[in-house]
Amino acid sequence: MDVLRQSDPHRIGPYEVVGRLGAGGMGKVYLAESRSGLRLAVKVVRAEHAQDRMFRARFRQEVRAAQTVGGVGTYTARVVDADTEAERPWMATEFVEGPNLRDAVLDHGPLPEDAVLTLAAALGEALGAIHGKGMVHRDLKPSNILLAPDGPRVIDFGIVRALEATSLTRTGTIVGSVGYVSPEQIRNGAEVGPASDVFSLGAVLAYASSGREPFGEGQDSVILLRILTRDFDLTGVPKRVLPLVESCLGAEPEERPTPRAVVEAAGHTGRSLRDNTRPGWLAFAPDRSEGDERWLPDRDSGEDRSRVEYVAPATVVSEPSAADVPTTPPGGTERGPSRRSLLGIASGGLLASGAGVGGLLFTRDSGGGSPGGSASKSPSPKGSSAARPTVAWRYESGEPDAAGGPCVGVSSDGGVLYVAVDSGTVRAVSGEGEELWRVRLQGGGASTPVVTSDAVFCTTWGGDEETPRSLLCAVDLEGQLLWSRNLEGYASVPVLAGDGVVVGTGTSDAGEIRAYSDDGSEQWRRTTPAGVTTDPLVADGVVYAGTYGDRLVALDAADGTVLWSVPAGADVNSPALVGGKTLVTTSGTESRLHGFDLDGNRIWSSAELSEVSGCVAAGSLGIVEIGGTLTAIEADGSKAWTYESGAEWLPGTAVAGETIYVQTDSAVHAVGLDGKRRWSVPVDTSGSMVAPAAHGTRLYVNTPRGITALDLKV
Structure with a gap:
């Protein structure tokens, strides 16, 4: 805590x-x-x-x-x-005290056989309670199960769909996490019953008892095909647990046991289960009745868990110490003690900006730091190496306190700003702060504008909570609407790709990635397992994006061909390309940091993290906010430096040249790539959700009422 x-x-x-x-x-x-x-x-x-x-x-x-x-x-x-x-x-x-099942297995290895049977019975009771209220969980997975001192707890009912209530679920879509969905979820989407949760329970028990994903990893289509064909790997599942797992993984719903039958097959009654879930039932569940925390030590195992664990601040080295982070690369054989901290990465938009209105949303987890902590180099905010900039001008949008503030795009020559505000209006503002024109677009809030030599692109939002819709709009440089295209669900910020733009769309249940040419013609579209949660990242002819659930996908920017799709943790936040060779992402609800090579192979992962917010790539570094501390990490996950302001950072980080621009509610900071402060100036940016925009000798900062231009010529 x-x-x-x-x-x-x-x-x-x-x-x-x-x-x-x-x-x-x-x-x-x-x-x-x-x-x-x-x-x-x-x-x-x-x-x-x-x-x-x-x-x-x-x-x-x-x-x-x-x-x-x-x-x-x-x-x-x-x-x-x-x-x-x-x-x-x-x-x-x-308040439920204890790790989730995924972390427990990652940190300590598979659960003991008796503990797995106790887990099975408890989850059977939980599903019985859920189903008894006319609901189906739809997303039972290891990270949604907490291991409390007095037994497991099923959590995260944000994905449960009450059968008698209006639902956000759409017929024909898959709600759940690939690897834990049932065959009928794949075939029928929303039309599933309680037996679907029992199938997920079987996959959970296989993971808990073996430490392996029963349907493996790889592209979504491959994993889903394995589920449909019952091509599972139950290697390592103990003999006493195996029959129960196999029955839960029955191909047809009627072949699977009921939750009550699961409890009985696990060898329990209600009374025996209560007896077996008293404090101390699991070695690494904290036993508060004895006034201590009993954690199972990390095992000295030959298994490669491909994890990097962090202590803030720290540096990755070969041997763990108070200021070091143990790293186990693929092929390694040993990990150091479990350590938790705060890290995350987000995508780049305009000037590698990390957020815009309707852009990326970041979460924190419940992971705490290891006792003792550590110390390392942390550049002090003192000792600025450059004079502070001055205010050149202020532009009032006329929409005070608009949600998140206005978003800014800048022309290639820096002569014109294109400002999108919450009403769905785009304005052109001269380099001296005078409005040149404005155009009202359909829909509500507008995204950060993306500017080419011929047009300004942005997305707007409309519809209602049940059927959200968006528009992709193109406006010429004189303020005339060129074209607009309807999009289902909520849309990302458009990202330049070739002679057009790429945009991600969708809700938590369904999504697409689309590419449009500059004349509005659709070049291609690809469906995604769930809605796109990120602004796409386009690099070297490849489009990278994350989705609800746990998928990181890579598409050929030319024709949308799926190059690969891999699990990357729950609700993937935007990928950033660090050092030109490593894709770094965070997962939302699980709050982990992951590093992937450009072929989609995971090369390292962090332990659970907290205080995760957006970050951007800055040369060979990834820049991320960690609980009030700006942190730079290398492509291998090691920490380069930290910088503290004494206040909470707002969403949105921008990188221009060798300078990083970040903001608090009351100030803007410029930090060099070496982690040293260049300057900070007081600016009212309270409530901002938008990164500053830099061009030449100007930095444009959004405020509750408009834009403040800072003159960087100092």
Whole structure:
């Protein structure tokens, strides 16, 4: 648990906030207490998420589903309270202490055989409780199972679809995580029943008992085909567990056991299960009844888990120490002690900007740091190497306090700014701050404009929460609408590719990546397993993007051919190309950092992280905010330097030349690639969700009311 910072709330609803736990899929998570002393995990939607209609809809649905199930003996996390209509919606659940199943297996290896049978029975009870309320979980997987002192808990009901409620699910789409979906989910999409969860349970038990993904890894199509053909690998599953796993993985729903039968097959009754899930049931679940934390030590194993674990601040070296990070590259044989910290990467847009209105959203997890910590070089903000810039001019948008502030695109010669505001209006502003023209586009908020020598491209949003829609618009340099194209779901910022643009679309359940030429003709489109969560990254003729669920995909920019698709952690955030050879991504709800080569092979992964926000590539470095600390990492995951401002960084980082521009609510900082501060100036950027934009001797910073231009000629 992290300590509270000045920017954190002290109360949420009637609850006193006592610490920071990390993040869920949609916002910050705090440890809070009621007046009676009840400890709660309170999830608060980030301000930028709360203003995104799709995220609000998902949050409402999470609460509606979760409030119908839970309580003693259900092995699910109980929802205690919620306010879904607040400006910053929140939900309070019982505080569950312990790692998730995926982390437990990664950190300690497969669970003992008896513990797997106890896990099976508890999950059977949980599914029975969920199904008894007329629901199907649809996304049961290791990271959605917490190993508490008194037994497992099934969490993350944001993907549960109440059968009698209006759903965001679309017929014919797959809701779930590839590798844990059932055959009928693949064939029928939303039309699945309780037996689908039992299939997922079988895959979970196989993973828990063997440490292996039962359907392997690789492209989505390959994994889905293995599921449809029952081509699973149960190597390492103990003999006592194997029959149960095989029955759960039955090809047809009617062939699988009911949740009650799972409990019985695991050798348990309700009473015996309670006896077997008392404190100490699992060696690495904290036993608070004894006043200590008992963790199973990391095993000295020959297995290659391909993980890099971080301590902030630290440097990757061959032998772990107080200031080092152990690394196990492919083919390695040993890992150091488990250590957790805060890292993440996001994509580049204009000048490698990390966020725009409707752009990338970042989450934090509940991972804590290892005792003791460490120290390393951390350049002090003191000792600026350049004089501070001055304000050249200010432009008032006429839309005070628009959500996230306006977005800025700059012409190639720097002579004109193109400003998109929350109403869906695009304006052209001269280099001296005078408005030249404006055009009103259909839809609501507009993305960061992308500028070519002939046109300005941006996306706008419309529709409603159930059927969100977007438009891709092209405007000429005189302010005339050239064309617009309808897109389903919410759209990313368009990204230049060849003589046109590429854009990602979709909801949590379905998505596409499309390419358009500059005249508006569609060049190609490709469906994705779920909605695209990232602004695409285009590099060397390849389009990279992440989706809801856990997929990182690579497409040929010329014709959209799928080059590869690999699992990259839950709800992938945007990829960044670090050092020209390593794709680095973060996963949202699992909050991990991953490094991939350009063929889609994972070369390292981090432990669970917290305080993850957006980051961009800066030459050979990746620049990321880590809980109030700006951090530079190398392509191999090692840490180069850290920089602290003493305040919380806002979303959006820009890189121009050898300077990194970041912002807090009250200041803009310029940091060199060596981690040393060049200057900082006070600017009211409160609530900004947009990165600064730099061109030549000007830096354009968005404010609640418009744009402030800073003159960098110092």
